[in-house]
Amino acid sequence: DAGVIQSPRHEVTEMGQEVTLRCKPISGHNSLFWYRQTMMRGLELLIYFNNNVPIDDSGMPEDRFSAKMPNASFSTLKIQPSEPRDSAVYFCASRGQDSTDTQYFGPGTRLTVL
């Protein structure tokens, strides 16, 4: 299995631009999670989906952030417009059918907003 795939691995953009991060979960997993990691705040959950439906988006920082999961094999996290304080590493993770199953993380996307 290829594991969780994220793209791009690195993104550098200018303030005000739209940024789209992509994630392909492990085949057969029905839960998908988006996290953000910074030195100051650590690893924070932004949003998670179960069977392609958003369950908890309480971690999404503001309306500039949006996430979609149009099908079981693809999800996007969009920031529009981006700001320098959005600079962080964004991780996607997926999990199997049971809530006690292990979450598998992707390699992350390092976002730098200038």
Add this chain to the structure above:
Amino acid sequence: TQLLEQSPQFLSIQEGENLTVYCNSSSVFSSLQWYRQEPGEGPVLLVTVVTGGEVKKLKRLTFQFGDARKDSSLHITAAQTGDTGLYLCAVNTDKLIFGTGTRLQVFP
């Protein structure tokens, strides 16, 4: 206020030394997990502890869940450079909540 406080925040040691890192909370949990995150990668699950007082070993790593299920420790014996990374504890309440992390650097 963080649900899970880890200490120390940073740890820098030489190969061969022993170390212990801690994960503390005022809440009681049904289980607790430990992850290791290497530079440029996502966190990887090391172990899940479930029972109060439980001890689990993974080669040179020993994990213990507190009797009251509020805290946990990770002890590494004879650290190696390959142990370098960020160690995170987490609780799984349908979604994972991570601790503040301990960043370990092992020098040759």
